[in-house]
Amino acid sequence: MSIDVRHLSFDYGTTPVLKDLNFSLKPGRFHALLGPNGAGKSTLFGLLTRLLAIQRGELLFEGESMARFPARAMRRIGVVFQQNALDLDLTVRQNLLYHAALHGLSRKEARTRGDRELERFGLLERANEPVRLLNGGHRRRVEIARALLHHPSLLLLDEATVGLDVASRKALNEHVRALCREESLTVLWATHLIEEVRRDDQVLILHQGQLLANGTGQAICEETGSRDLSETFHVLTGAG
Amino acid sequence: MKLSQYWHCFLGIQTREWLRFWQQRTRFASALVRPLLWLVVFAAGFRAVLGISIIPPYDTYITYETYIAPGLCGMIILFNSMQGALSMVYDRELGSMRVLLMSPLPRPFLLVTKLLAMGVVSVGQVYVFLLLALLVDVEPPLWGYVAVLPALVLTSLMLGALGLLIATWIKQLENFAGVMNFVIFPMFFMSSALYPLWRMQEASPWLYWVCQFNPFTHAVEAIRFALYLQWNGQAFGITAGVTVVLALLATAGFRPQRTRIPGTRTG
Numbered sequence: 001m002s003i004d005v006r007h008l009s010f011d012y013g014t015t016p017v018l019k020d021l022n023f024s025l026k027p028g029r030f031h032a033l034l035g036p037n038g039a040g041k042s043t044l045f046g047l048l049t050r051l052l053a054i055q056r057g058e059l060l061f062e063g064e065s066m067a068r069f070p071a072r073a074m075r076r077i078g079v080v081f082q083q084n085a086l087d088l089d090l091t092v093r094q095n096l097l098y099h100a101a102l103h104g105l106s107r108k109e110a111r112t113r114g115d116r117e118l119e120r121f122g123l124l125e126r127a128n129e130p131v132r133l134l135n136g137g138h139r140r141r142v143e144i145a146r147a148l149l150h151h152p153s154l155l156l157l158d159e160a161t162v163g164l165d166v167a168s169r170k171a172l173n174e175h176v177r178a179l180c181r182e183e184s185l186t187v188l189w190a191t192h193l194i195e196e197v198r199r200d201d202q203v204l205i206l207h208q209g210q211l212l213a214n215g216t217g218q219a220i221c222e223e224t225g226s227r228d229l230s231e232t233f234h235v236l237t238g239a240g
Numbered sequence: 241m242k243l244s245q246y247w248h249c250f251l252g253i254q255t256r257e258w259l260r261f262w263q264q265r266t267r268f269a270s271a272l273v274r275p276l277l278w279l280v281v282f283a284a285g286f287r288a289v290l291g292i293s294i295i296p297p298y299d300t301y302i303t304y305e306t307y308i309a310p311g312l313c314g315m316i317i318l319f320n321s322m323q324g325a326l327s328m329v330y331d332r333e334l335g336s337m338r339v340l341l342m343s344p345l346p347r348p349f350l351l352v353t354k355l356l357a358m359g360v361v362s363v364g365q366v367y368v369f370l371l372l373a374l375l376v377d378v379e380p381p382l383w384g385y386v387a388v389l390p391a392l393v394l395t396s397l398m399l400g401a402l403g404l405l406i407a408t409w410i411k412q413l414e415n416f417a418g419v420m421n422f423v424i425f426p427m428f429f430m431s432s433a434l435y436p437l438w439r440m441q442e443a444s445p446w447l448y449w450v451c452q453f454n455p456f457t458h459a460v461e462a463i464r465f466a467l468y469l470q471w472n473g474q475a476f477g478i479t480a481g482v483t484v485v486l487a488l489l490a491t492a493g494f495r496p497q498r499t500r501i502p503g504t505r506t507g
Binding site for chain 1: 245251252339343344345346
């Protein structure tokens with residue numbers, strides 16, 4: 001699924017948060033949106049998920065304007081938010097069924113798809129446990145399983161590894177990369193952690209609402225004359 | 241989107257509301273304790289003080305318990321709706337409200353479905369309360385239990401929409417305590433729930449007019465008349481009209497233009 005962001009700007013009151021962003025997401029590729037806290041990543045996600053209204057600019061999903069065809073766009077997007085968006089009192093399966101219903105799937109279909117996803121994430125045997133009993137890493141997996149239930153072609157993850165230990169972070173990152181490879185899923189992975197980004201990823205560096213770099217990690221390093229992405233990030237944003 | 245997809249979505253939202261309700265069973269009990277205390281303790285104390293003359297829809301002298309029962313039905317719905325609004329603010333802070341808003345189905349449909357889901361739970365509680373009220377001789381006609389259903393649903397929709405509207409304006413969970421003081425108590429006490437309006441007019445004409453303008457008064461009267469198999473078109477009409485206005489305002493409050501995302505700037 002191709003996404004084109006054209007001249008996208010957004011202000012909170014008189015404070016500009018996103019400034020004339022222009023970029024494209026390539027189908028079936030892993031894109032890392034890298035930016036320090038406050039760079040505007042969550043606002044960009046808010047616009048991509050229609051939680052915020054576009055003020056200026058355009059978002060095109062497969063060439064179609066999101067503002068004109070919001071329902072079509074929303075059917076194709078799966079999202080994992082920065083903050084937990086699971087109902088802790090409900091079981092894993094009940095959370096999945098609820099999400100599937102919101103996308104108009106029948107209960108039978110939802111159960112089949114839900115169990116398939118849970119099996120893939122190694123959580124099927126915990127399907128009937130309340131989410132509250134799961135650890136942070138498992139909750140994140142449930143959120144990804146949920147985001148994939150309606151078979152989206154674009155998966156958005158906003159700081160999905162926040163609060164997880166190093167091993168869980170790595171495992172989650174690997175898992176999403178595998179999904180991207182095996183299912184030709186377009187992924188936008190927002191993070192402020194350089195170690196989650198590889199040189200062959202498509203990298204977007206966002207800082208103070210501006211897109212400072214866009215290309216493969218390798219190309220960006222060469223452009224800035226840096227040894228690695230960490231140095232590039234430091235050079236461009238002044239962040240460590 | 242196909243009609244069947246709307247139906248699956250409708251069922252999903254209803255199911256979730258019941259599951260959440262089941263998870264919080266103590267809420268059910270506490271929601272009943274409050275009106276039962278009013279019915280059994282408060283009414284017993286005030287029965288002697290407040291004489292009730294014969295007023296429609298009653299065709300004879302009634303006990304104070306009988307008078308306040310419809311108001312207490314409204315009270316259950318009022319508190320439940322505000323509790324629902326509280327849970328929506330909580331959901332928004334935790335993020336689960338975003339799951340709802342990200343559905344490809346139209347937002348007005350999603351929000352009205354959620355209102356209905358919350359309403360169904362409230363109506364169930366009202367019926368349990370009415371059954372318990374039989375113990376203190378509050379005995380409306382048998383068909384009154386059926387006739388009152390539309391009034392209860394309408395009241396729950398109106399108050400649910402009010403709760404939804406409040407939820408759009410409250411930025412933080414902590415601010416919700418103010419809702420108790422500025423919405424629930426004035427709405428309940430400045431209505432015909434506890435005393436007939438003619439008594440209020442005798443005591444304070446300006447307060448009488450406040451009560452007349454309070455939509456909760458009309459919701460309670462719609463319940464009262466329906467429970468005794470009488471039709472109060474004015475009460476029903478006003479309640480329905482206010483429901484539509486509040487629902488439109490609440491739905492507008494959940495447009496993307498007004499959505500707040502935790503973690504982003506709001507100023």
